[in-house]
Amino acid sequence: MARVVVIGAGIMGLATAYNLAKRGVRDVLVVDRTYLCGGASGRNGGGVRAQFSSETNIRLMRESIAICRDFATEMKINVWFRQGGYLFLARSAERARALEENVALQNRCGLPTRMVDAAEMRKIVPELATEGVRAASFNPGDGVVFPWPFVWGYARAAADLGVNIKPFTEVVGFETRNGRITGVRLRPTRLSPLDASDEVLPAGDVSTEACDEVVICAGAWSPRVAELLGVALPNKPHRHEICATEPLKPWLGPLVADLTDGLYFSQSMRGEIVGGVAVDPVPEGINQQSSRRFLTTYSRALVGAVPVLAGVRVLRQWAGCYDLTPDGGPIVGRVADPSNLTLACGFMGHGFMMAPVMGRLIAEHVDTGETSELFARWSLDRFARGDLVHENMIIG
Amino acid sequence: MTAKAMLCRCEDVTLDEVMEALEAGHRDIESVKRYTGFGTGWCQGKQCVVACARVLAKATGGAPELPITPRPPLHPVALGVLASLGDAEEG
Amino acid sequence: MAPRRILPTDLPPGSPLARRLAALGSSGRVTVEHDGAPVAAVEGEPLAVSLLAAGQLTLARSVKYHRPRGAMCLRGDCDGCLVRVDGVPNVMSCQTPARAGMVAQSQNAFPTAGIDVLRVTDWFFPRHLDHHHLLVQFGGALNRTMQVFARRMAGLGTLPDAIASFPRSESLDVDALVVGAGTSGVACANALARGGARVLLVDEREGPGGMRRDDPMDDLAFPVCDPAVTVRYGAGAVATYDDETLVIHEGRGVTVRARLRVFATGARESVGVFTQSDVPGVFTARAFALALCHGVLAGERVVLVGDGLFARSIAATLGDRVTHAPGASVLEALGGRAVKGARLSEGGREWTVKCDALVVEGEISAAYELAGQAGASVLWSDGRQCFVPQSDAEGATSHEGVYVAGSLRWGRIDHDARERDGAAVGARALRDLRGEGR
Numbered sequence: 001m002a003r004v005v006v007i008g009a010g011i012m013g014l015a016t017a018y019n020l021a022k023r024g025v026r027d028v029l030v031v032d033r034t035y036l037c038g039g040a041s042g043r044n045g046g047g048v049r050a051q052f053s054s055e056t057n058i059r060l061m062r063e064s065i066a067i068c069r070d071f072a073t074e075m076k077i078n079v080w081f082r083q084g085g086y087l088f089l090a091r092s093a094e095r096a097r098a099l100e101e102n103v104a105l106q107n108r109c110g111l112p113t114r115m116v117d118a119a120e121m122r123k124i125v126p127e128l129a130t131e132g133v134r135a136a137s138f139n140p141g142d143g144v145v146f147p148w149p150f151v152w153g154y155a156r157a158a159a160d161l162g163v164n165i166k167p168f169t170e171v172v173g174f175e176t177r178n179g180r181i182t183g184v185r186l187r188p189t190r191l192s193p194l195d196a197s198d199e200v201l202p203a204g205d206v207s208t209e210a211c212d213e214v215v216i217c218a219g220a221w222s223p224r225v226a227e228l229l230g231v232a233l234p235n236k237p238h239r240h241e242i243c244a245t246e247p248l249k250p251w252l253g254p255l256v257a258d259l260t261d262g263l264y265f266s267q268s269m270r271g272e273i274v275g276g277v278a279v280d281p282v283p284e285g286i287n288q289q290s291s292r293r294f295l296t297t298y299s300r301a302l303v304g305a306v307p308v309l310a311g312v313r314v315l316r317q318w319a320g321c322y323d324l325t326p327d328g329g330p331i332v333g334r335v336a337d338p339s340n341l342t343l344a345c346g347f348m349g350h351g352f353m354m355a356p357v358m359g360r361l362i363a364e365h366v367d368t369g370e371t372s373e374l375f376a377r378w379s380l381d382r383f384a385r386g387d388l389v390h391e392n393m394i395i396g
Numbered sequence: 397m398t399a400k401a402m403l404c405r406c407e408d409v410t411l412d413e414v415m416e417a418l419e420a421g422h423r424d425i426e427s428v429k430r431y432t433g434f435g436t437g438w439c440q441g442k443q444c445v446v447a448c449a450r451v452l453a454k455a456t457g458g459a460p461e462l463p464i465t466p467r468p469p470l471h472p473v474a475l476g477v478l479a480s481l482g483d484a485e486e487g
Numbered sequence: 488m489a490p491r492r493i494l495p496t497d498l499p500p501g502s503p504l505a506r507r508l509a510a511l512g513s514s515g516r517v518t519v520e521h522d523g524a525p526v527a528a529v530e531g532e533p534l535a536v537s538l539l540a541a542g543q544l545t546l547a548r549s550v551k552y553h554r555p556r557g558a559m560c561l562r563g564d565c566d567g568c569l570v571r572v573d574g575v576p577n578v579m580s581c582q583t584p585a586r587a588g589m590v591a592q593s594q595n596a597f598p599t600a601g602i603d604v605l606r607v608t609d610w611f612f613p614r615h616l617d618h619h620h621l622l623v624q625f626g627g628a629l630n631r632t633m634q635v636f637a638r639r640m641a642g643l644g645t646l647p648d649a650i651a652s653f654p655r656s657e658s659l660d661v662d663a664l665v666v667g668a669g670t671s672g673v674a675c676a677n678a679l680a681r682g683g684a685r686v687l688l689v690d691e692r693e694g695p696g697g698m699r700r701d702d703p704m705d706d707l708a709f710p711v712c713d714p715a716v717t718v719r720y721g722a723g724a725v726a727t728y729d730d731e732t733l734v735i736h737e738g739r740g741v742t743v744r745a746r747l748r749v750f751a752t753g754a755r756e757s758v759g760v761f762t763q764s765d766v767p768g769v770f771t772a773r774a775f776a777l778a779l780c781h782g783v784l785a786g787e788r789v790v791l792v793g794d795g796l797f798a799r800s801i802a803a804t805l806g807d808r809v810t811h812a813p814g815a816s817v818l819e820a821l822g823g824r825a826v827k828g829a830r831l832s833e834g835g836r837e838w839t840v841k842c843d844a845l846v847v848e849g850e851i852s853a854a855y856e857l858a859g860q861a862g863a864s865v866l867w868s869d870g871r872q873c874f875v876p877q878s879d880a881e882g883a884t885s886h887e888g889v890y891v892a893g894s895l896r897w898g899r900i901d902h903d904a905r906e907r908d909g910a911a912v913g914a915r916a917l918r919d920l921r922g923e924g925r
Contacts, residue, residue, distance in 0.1 A: 037430050042430065070627065073623055073625070073626060077623060078620065078621060078634075148431075149619060152619075248643070248644055249639070249644070250638050250639060269638055270642065271643070290467060291728060293483070295481075296482075299476070300479045302475060308647055308649075309475050309646075310647075310650055310651045311575055311647035311651035312475055315472050318467055399614070400609075403760050405556070405559075406549075408549045408552050412614055431619075437566065439564055442856070443755075446872070447757070447759070459867060459869065460867040462874075463855070463865055468733075470723075471723060473726070476651050477653050477656075477735060477738070477739075477740045480656045480740050481656045481740045482656060482742065
């Protein structure tokens with residue numbers, strides 16, 4: 001019997017579970033179909049930024065960055081948070097204007113983001129080819145982390161507070177009564193040996209965990225889980241690919257992003273350039289396979305941005321799924337039916353960086369039952385009402 | 397001289413570290429890989445995956461099952477070479 | 488105690504290696520540079536072999552502890568021989584043919600790979616450095632300072648000196664792509680081509696033969712490719728996807744679309760894991776044999792452990808110039824910057840030997856990676872003690888259009904068996920190509 005079942009042991013689920021336990025909520029169970037760091041939390045490039053175009057995102061990320069800064073010493077595990085900044089490039093007059101507007105909004109929210117010209121861009125990244133770049137925005141407080149230790153840190157801290165975490169455990173159904181979930185049906189899994197596809201296979205019998213509350217933070221798998229309840233979610237998984245180069249001595253300060261083609265790249269603690277780019281078309285659906293097309297698209301964009309990287313080598317490529325909503329805003333908060341279901345998904349490829357602050361807020365929301373302006377804005381029913389939000393600074 | 401038995405040369409992961417990862421609760425090969433970093437360096441596991449699988453199997457009492465997922469490229473490939481390739485049709 | 492070049496006259500008359508070295512004798516002699524010092528080389532031999540011949544065992548430093556490293560596998564499968572060459576970082580010198588005027592420099596070390604003051608980390612953390620928890624118990628400022636330092640210690644090499652340019656890529660369309668021109672790969676390609684399929688056979692080495700190229704006892708009479716087979720050497724398959732395979736042919740990218748793919752990629756060797764197994768001067772038997780085939784003896788006081796094909800060939804070639812302990816296993820390699828000795832054990836007995844080259848054969852694993860990328864199921868084999876791609880009786884894997892052949896599939900089987908297997912897999916693939924049922 002669990003008081004709360006959290007579906008998804010990525011950073012969102014674990015941060016939520018940790019904060020629930022911190023608030024004194026007992027008997028929290030977190031389940032995940034695969035191993036820890038198997039989903040997007042283990043596949044992302046580790047970018048953490050407050051440069052967004054909506055005030056909500058900006059303010060939330062300011063808080064999240066503050067949590068990231070203290071994470072290592074609070075949770076007692078290194079996360080290698082380095083605030084080298086994010087440099088967003090604009091190649092057209094229109095995009096430059098949009099950046100300027102975003103910068104003004106960010107400044108109103110207390111961020112030191114500024115517009116930089118080509119000369120200053122080259123000071124920040126001397127190797128950057130600036131022809132064709134009209135303008136850029138730079139927030140020195142943005143940064144990169146090594147993502148996996150966040151997952152372990154939250155998992156260890158949650159477990160220390162009594163949270164039960166079960167990887168390799170899939171949700172195969174629910175029991176409901178009178179518009180409430182009364183139980184979650186679970187089945188053990190194992191990794192499939194076929195196809196290098198990261199798929200899981202059943203590996204045991206189904207059991208039922210009775211529960212009071214359910215939170216779905218299963219990232220790209222959220223719609224599948226919600227469907228088992230008859231709840232139709234509008235978000236769709238889209239494969240996004242990423243790769244890492246050989247490690248070099250530190251040379252790149254910020255994460256550089258180009259909204260024109262979705263290119264982003266940064267240098268990890270180990271010295272690798274980690275990055276991705278938008279590839280068109282993208283197969284819809286859960287797909288974590290790698291493609292050659294991505295390597296060509298990415299390398300053309302990256303070498304175009306930093307020509308000296310032509311001789312630098314790719315060591316490995318992988319992929320994960322962005323969880324994309326129709327309006328670019330996440331889906332967070334309780335739903336009408338079942339009444340004890342809370343959603344936290346649809347984070348558009350920046351769920352990892354938002355999880356530290358969202359984990360706190362979702363835990364509060366689940367524990368107290370109170371809603372706030374945030375949860376109203378990002379509720380599932382906004383799509384039916386036509387009350388859409390908007391965020392245009394999406395990369396990758 | 398030090399007493400390290402280097403299980404993953406490329407990432408300097410010692411045998412001791414793999415044992416500590418197991419003790420910390422990382423029991424499957426993908427989790428141990430993420431925690432220790434073995435198999436994520438220059439050779440991408442060519443030298444160490446088998447050795448690590450054996451260590452895990454011995455420690456957990458099971459048989460080794462799967463390797464870490466083989467991902468492209470097999471050897472490091474220059475970005476300039478990748479950029480020179482023609483457009484791929486979606487497969 | 489330094490490695491050296493051997494002459495045909497150093498060997499028993501009529502030995503296969505003597506003949507091979509006599510043929511090599513006409514190759515050009517060039518000079519390359521390593522950390523400012525001139526090094527005599529044979530044009531076209533792997534740069535790592537030239538450095539070995541010059542007695543240069545310590546070539547690189549590892550990422551975390553800055554431990555000395557040197558060539559170990561000589562096959563592009565490890566990190567030991569990484570040097571900066573002509574302004575390009577992280578070049579595998581075992582995969583780089585020596586050319587006149589080539590400039591090699593050690594990297595990730597101060598002042599050089601031979602003596603690196605940053606090895607203090609290795610001494611300071613004798614068991615290991617737990618980077619997950621280093622300095623988390625102190626306040627943020629100290630932890631952040633540690634991170635700055637850790638970032639500077641990490642990374643191998645620095646950005647290239649110049650902006651590199653690359654030749655135009657190529658695109659090929661064939662019926663069958665066979666990866667690996669060893670015995671089974673050639674047999675497979677021949678079967679397919681004689682059946683009318685358009686076949687491309689690729690191998691990253693400079694010629695056919697696979698593991699036979701590295702055997703000093705081999706007569707080098709390799710099976711011949713049928714003229715209908717298109718074969719490319721110096722062409723390594725590096726990535727394979729459902730729709731195409733990427734081959735790098737002498738630095739040029741080649742994308743290959745093929746209706747079927749056969750992987751005859753053989754095996755990888757490792758020295759295994761023992762205390763100090765990473766010290767320079769510890770070689771796989773195949774690596775030591777490969778150096779021998781280039782006329783380089785990678786040590787004067789050689790201890791050889793293991794009883795496989797390469798160990799036996801080395802022992803047969805060098806006789807009492809090596810100390811051979813076929814049944815022993817290695818407990819520890821001794822030496823700080825390069826190997827000076829080893830502690831061995833056999834049947835409960837332990838003893839120490841002095842050596843300047845420790846050659847180990849025993850850890851052989853299937854080179855399953857490309858087959859795995861292609862979608863074959865890869866599982867542990869208790870018999871072979873390694874991961875093996877799964878296939879049916881005729882070499883077809885569970886993924887349509889993907890086959891495996893030869894020693895990749897079976898482990899170390901003899902030449903005739905590999906040839907038969909390649910032919911059989913080729914015949915099966917041909918039937919599938921024609922749409923004939925089983």
